[in-house]
Amino acid sequence: xxxxxxxxxxxxxxxxxxxxxxxxxxxxxxxxxxxxxxxxxxxxxxxxxxxxxxxxxxxxxxxxxxxxxxxxxxxxxxxxxxxxxxxxxxxxxxxxxxxxxxxxxxxxxxxxxxxxxxxxxxxxxxxxxxxxxxxxxxxxxxxxxxxxxxxxxxxxxxxxxxxxxxxxxxxxxxxxxxxxxxxxxxxxxxxxxxxxxxxxxxxxxxxxxxxxxxxxxxxxxxxxxxxxxxxxxxxxxxxxxxxxxxxxxxxxxxxxxxxxxxx
Numbered sequence: 626x627x628x629x630x631x632x633x634x635x636x637x638x639x640x641x642x643x644x645x646x647x648x649x650x651x652x653x654x655x656x657x658x659x660x661x662x663x664x665x666x667x668x669x670x671x672x673x674x675x676x677x678x679x680x681x682x683x684x685x686x687x688x689x690x691x692x693x694x695x696x697x698x699x700x701x702x703x704x705x706x707x708x709x710x711x712x713x714x715x716x717x718x719x720x721x722x723x724x725x726x727x728x729x730x731x732x733x734x735x736x737x738x739x740x741x742x743x744x745x746x747x748x749x750x751x752x753x754x755x756x757x758x759x760x761x762x763x764x765x766x767x768x769x770x771x772x773x774x775x776x777x778x779x780x781x782x783x784x785x786x787x788x789x790x791x792x793x794x795x796x797x798x799x800x801x802x803x804x805x806x807x808x809x810x811x812x813x814x815x816x817x818x819x820x821x822x823x824x825x826x827x828x829x830x831x832x833x834x835x836x837x838x839x840x841x842x843x844x845x846x847x848x849x850x851x852x853x854x855x856x857x858x859x860x861x862x863x864x865x866x867x868x869x870x871x872x873x874x875x876x877x878x879x880x881x882x883x884x885x886x887x888x
Contacts, residue, residue, distance in 0.1 A: 628675070659805060665686065669686075687788070687790070688771060690797050691770055694760065695724065700804070701731075711731060735814070755799045763793075817884070824877065830887055834885065836884065855872060868885070872884070
């Protein structure tokens, strides 16, 4: 093919450095998902710059989208089931629709039992609709974009099937952002659950979430920041004049939890 180029017989040290992959330095599934996202972005950008037709890379490109969504759903299910108290789920499947329903089931349970603010709930509801639409367009078969034929030798797509990669990419960007940030977005509530496991006595006094959670090594710097930003009432207790609630700094499990309280 015209874009096939021979590798140079020798390369410079900077180029060798660029082509050396530090595969052992990654330990997070989120990092892996972001690499798939990077690959999608690079390929799409290259299509625009080189002006060749998407059919040259359509299946592997959409498969990258599909697989990153699968990884994101599985990672968030594993995270959410720690807080939903629902039975552990078998997520050894490539079926995105099943994984989406499982993800939403766990999320809905955590949301319903915790004091999620309206903005968070509304943002998630909108993002869920976009993600569900994306999944419907990434192929119903578990083998979609992985193979041409299913196990029973049936074609996965009809000859007339077409897919608008431009529209798909726009929704993909929104959906992958959701899946890579879910844990951060609901951390005020999951951090609160984590703290309650050590100290349930604050349940009736608190407002049901953690404003900030940092490692114990950051304690000194964190307290200095709180002293500048809020009114100090007494040791490890501040008052937020804007929000009109008290902030109690608690320590457990090698972490500092800043928890809004009624008094």
